[in-house]
Amino acid sequence: MTAAVKVAVIGTGLVGSGWAVVFARAGCDVALYDSVPGAAERGREVVAQQLRDLAAHGLIAEAPEAVLGRVSVARDLADALSGAAYAQESTFERLDVKREVFSAIDAAIGPDTLVGSSSSGIPASAYTDHVACRSRCLVAHPVNPPSLAPVVELVPAPWTAPETVRSVRALMEQVGQSPVEMTREIEGFILNRLQGVLLMEAWRLVEEGYATAEDVDRTVKDGLGLRWAFMGPFETIDLNAPGGVADYARRLGPLYRSIAASTAEHKVWDDAVIGTVEAQRRAVLPADGLAERRAWRDRRLMALAAHKKDAEA
Template sequence: MATQRSENPTELKEEKIAIIGSGQIGGSWALLFASAGYQVALYDIIPDHVTRTLELLLDQLHTQSRDGLLRGTLAVEEQFGRIRGMQDLGECVTGAVWVQECVPEDLELKKQVLKEVDQHSSLDTIIVSSTSSILPSDLSRHLKHKDKFLVVHPTNPPSCSRVVELVPAPWTAAETLTRAQSLMKAIGQSPITLKKEIPGFILNRMQFAIMAESYRLVKGGFLSPDGVNKTLSAGLGRRYAFLGPFQTAHLNAEGFGSYCERYADTILRVQQSFGAPQQMGGALAEHIQEEMAKEVPLDKLGEARRRREAKMAALAKFKEDLDAVKL
């Protein structure tokens, strides 16, 4: 059996974390906080969803333990024991220092849930949303504790992806941001803090730019869907797993200034050929769906997600091991 990597013992904490919504994102957040020793209260409007999620989380913990990929030093039983299913939202939120809203991506639904969360929150409770694109100002302008609100958007899945986006509303207090940064670091995440809100934040603006060009390339007959996937997974993705675009450019020339001198005209010329944004759908979307389903049928999505998470967790561990030694 693989063993956990050596690290400082994880301290069991008294602070309570409330998670509203027990889907894939909510479940991943529960694992993250539990692995760092926090007490986690998990609520869903459909109680059976919580029960099912707890079963999946226990299975995931056993898999991580088998593969030596558990986060923190707590054993499976200790981590799982930190998570409790709740049947009442008010009871879930009361006494929590942090509330992570993870309901479906619907503005009115999120506003309704956050309003109820706000009613049960104390003056010290930080309220956050896992939304991937809704502006924090649109979610929180009606809250009485809106200075304690921000978006904390994870990379999916959060339990094996370190980066989280911290997106403040115009009225988010500086202290709230500081506390959010500290807590994310305490659970092993790498927070990036936006200076102000913007539609789609950072992760999705970059992701959607890649998706748009990928779609155009297939639509224009330049490459197959599989070819686009390989370009990223076996090409750019391997580089970007270690270096960002500015670092890459810096190394590919004699510094970033030299890179601009050499390639700025070429980059502009290619960018000007991209064209306007296009709505995805119709026959082309059906074709891409058919091609993707050949590799992963719809009834195998759950298995494929688990394989993805195991590979991402292994990559994260590999990167940490690399960073610990000087090559």
């Protein structure tokens, strides 16, 4: 595959719209399809705004209008898939929805089109077992928004052809994403399994009264997150002990084992603790400010992306 291909984006919410930006800015022709009337048109409007914001931060090489010109709204699913080398499914994170969508894709797909799913944690084997094109299907899970956070988790089902993984990985690299490849399926994949451990402990610290949600956030924002913006956990600890990662593991392994032993029980987040965190968050950010704050987040991600781009030049 090359970047100059047609890509179908199926499901045009926040994730699907972000994917459309990724592919269009790399030179692909993008066909948007959504089963909800008017959703694809609204998705294209979101794409237009994202492109204007990216241009303001110097993150696209062309004029926003030129990139948007490669994004069209398909008449139906068959129109979106017609001639597409790749399709990115980004519908609701529900097994019944995904099974139905993949049945519809299978009925309309061409003989060579590959399909990636934006599933956050449901493995592809759960919703592609019944389709004839299953060897050409896999999970291609992004971070939201994919246009600003480039990692993509590639997770094959047991029947995904090796060539499918190789081709999708090559495409992702060509359009500027950062693919990571799992050898086999596991619930939650890499990103949400890592995030889940951090979230479980964050909720526990608040529930048991050790800290507020704001101070837990500050610990990550002004501590862990600063390093994690440009290095992962293994490189972090490799640099945090004089003798590297083995030295770190021997020095602090007993501490982490003790912490793990003290937190063996993983509770369901009940209404009481959810209410506590909700109240603390709404004291900091009223509900009517969420959309504005999301836009602020995206602008900060754009500034960070621009900084990292300059630093790597």
